[in-house]
Amino acid sequence: TAAPIGSMRSRNEIDTITHAVNKLKEQLTEGEAIRNQLVADVAHELRTPIAILRGHLETILEGAMDLDREHLLPLLDETKRMSRLIQDMQDLNLAEAGKLALDRSWAPFGSILEEIVSILEIEAEAKSITLHLDGEGEGELYGDMSRIKQVFINLIGNAVRYTPRGGRVDVHYKYHDGQVRVTVSDNGPGIAPESLPYIFKRFYRVENSRNRMSGGTGLGLAIAKEFIEVHNGAIHVESAPGAGTAFTVMLPIFPPNP
Numbered sequence: 001t002a003a004p005i006g007s008m009r010s011r012n013e014i015d016t017i018t019h020a021v022n023k024l025k026e027q028l029t030e031g032e033a034i035r036n037q038l039v040a041d042v043a044h045e046l047r048t049p050i051a052i053l054r055g056h057l058e059t060i061l062e063g064a065m066d067l068d069r070e071h072l073l074p075l076l077d078e079t080k081r082m083s084r085l086i087q088d089m090q091d092l093n094l095a096e097a098g099k100l101a102l103d104r105s106w107a108p109f110g111s112i113l114e115e116i117v118s119i120l121e122i123e124a125e126a127k128s129i130t131l132h133l134d135g136e137g138e139g140e141l142y143g144d145m146s147r148i149k150q151v152f153i154n155l156i157g158n159a160v161r162y163t164p165r166g167g168r169v170d171v172h173y174k175y176h177d178g179q180v181r182v183t184v185s186d187n188g189p190g191i192a193p194e195s196l197p198y199i200f201k202r203f204y205r206v207e208n209s210r211n212r213m214s215g216g217t218g219l220g221l222a223i224a225k226e227f228i229e230v231h232n233g234a235i236h237v238e239s240a241p242g243a244g245t246a247f248t249v250m251l252p253i254f255p256p257n258p
């Protein structure tokens with residue numbers, strides 16, 4: 001029961017209140033810092049594509065650049081990157097708030113992976129990377145297939161992008177015990193142990209791959225983690241510098257109990 005106004009509060013009561021107020025202050029500052037960082041990151045990501053678009057448009061208006069395919073395609077790429085960034089951010093926000101709408105159905109998981117691998121095969125071949133898929137067991141999976149596809153496009157796409165020419169990317173799936181387990185492993189540069197705890201965070205990039213030339217938005221792994229978790233699954237990473245990286249995804253096969 002609250003002490004009447006004006007009466008002395010016990011030392012303990014005062015300590016408890018002071019502690020709660022300090023904790024609240026800490027949380028507010030933390031929230032503010034996260035928001036500031038997010039705005040800084042988005043500004044950073046948008047600055048380059050906007051600068052490229054603006055520079056090209058100005059050159060075109062000065063009559064110094066032809067309006068041909070060769071000059072216009074890079075502009076389209078930059079606008080696509082910006083759309084993807086905004087879409088990814090919206091999806092992440094919805095997923096984190098538990099409001100991501102899922103369009104679930106049963107689908108054959110093996111052939112979905114085949115489809116993704118055959119799309120990324122072109123990129124892999126261009127770098128002489130061996131991209132291999134194999135699976136144990138056949139079956140379907142219940143989930144939002146467009147989100148699940150996005151996860152594996154991000155993981156396998158990263159493996160192909162970060163692995164140097166002549167490397168190897170293996171995708172393996174296994175149906176077991178009500179789950180499907182997928183590993184995406186590569187023999188690329190690996191990720192330093194001090195970076196590993198952060199790689200699922202928005203906009204985190206390992207320092208030496210910070211260049212945007214990878215074409216990513218810096219949100220790929222954050223999206224992958226959220227999309228797997230909304231399906232009650234889990235994602236883990238193991239990596240050693242110089243040896244390569246392996247991501248493991250576990251997804252329950254059946255719909256969750258209501």
Ligand code: ADP
Pocket residue numbers: 154158159162163186188189190191199204205206207209210214215216217218219220221222245
């Ligand atoms: P990005 O758009 O930069 O690829 P991601 O969220 O997909 O963003 O990945 C975050 C960072 O994790 C990447 O910038 C890269 O440094 C590192 N990373 C992801 N996958 C791999 C991989 N297979 N091998 C090495 N580094 C990787």
